[in-house]
Amino acid sequence: MKIRKAAPFLFLLLSACATGPRVQRSEPLALPLAQHVDVEVRLTQHQIEVSYQPSVQGAAAGIQMAGSPAVAAGGFAAGAAAGLIGSLIDTAVTAHRSNVAKEQQRPIQERTSGLSIDELIHRSLEGLDRERIAGDIALVRLDRAERDDAKAKTLTVGSNILVLTPRYSVSYDGSFFSYALDVTLVDRAQNAKGRLDSKVRYWQIFEYVLPREDAPGGTGWGELGAEQWTQVLEAAAAETVTMLNYDIGANPSDALPRRRYHDQTVLLDQERGERSWVRNDFALLSVPTARLTQKTQKK
Secondary structure (H helix, E strand, O other), X not given: OOOOEEOOHHHHHHHOOOOOOOXXXXXXXXXXXXXXXXXXXXXXXXXXXXXXXXXXXXXXXXXXXXXXXXXXXXXXXXXXXXXXXXXXXXXXXXXXXXXXXXXXXXXXXXXXXXXXXXXXHHHHHHHOOOOOXXXXXXXXXXXXXXXXXXXXXXXXXXXXXXXXXXXXXXXXXXXXXEEEEEEEEEEEEEOOOOOEEEEEEEEEEEEEEEEHHHOHHXXXXXXXXXXXXXXXXXXXXXXXXXXXXXXXXXXXXXXXXXXXXXXXXXXEEEEEOOEEEEEOOOXXXXXXXXXXXXXOOOO
């Protein structure tokens, strides 16, 4: 059972926007991309995970301690000991978080054991817009990360290759579920030395965020049945595909209206009834409209 050793997507993405999002692009992509587009669907995750963030506080404290006059006076051995203590603390804290995440994930895994999440995701991609992307879209289903194929030198060569990598998890504190679709448009070609050069022409993350209170029945994640989880996953997967269809030819502006979401500044792209699409530096997110508040202007 794989447990993701990472902070929830939303925390990582929103925490990067301390100075305000920058979403302006040099120029939008010309659509359709081509008559034919290969879409690599990289399904490297097969079950719902619980995210957690490895501890780094011990190491930071160890570095601070090593720099103190008292420890510095003790020479290299004292400084190394301070660093080792910090590392051991981080290892213990991270191990504890991993165990907690496993316990949280166990009932979710049991209730979704009969679901084929890979098939659900694959079906959602039938919604890719053949007018905006390409008239002929070939879905290529892979169970490896792009970096693994690059290492094995098995990457497909060509232009207008759309690489899709879905990830989904429940946050460590259980406050929300996140489904993210990482999308890259890349051209790959052999150079004069026989090496593969990859040119990324477009990159965006599309993330669907569902607070625990908005889950079917308003119950905890471990209490949802297979049918309820199917409802959540289908809605999330379909929404991110719709977002991709819209965004691939969009040219967003830094002047979009500012809103507050989870104590962070985001740009409001559009309201869509109960859900709104907002932007930060890395992602276009679908969030509950009711959770957005007006950005207060400083005087």
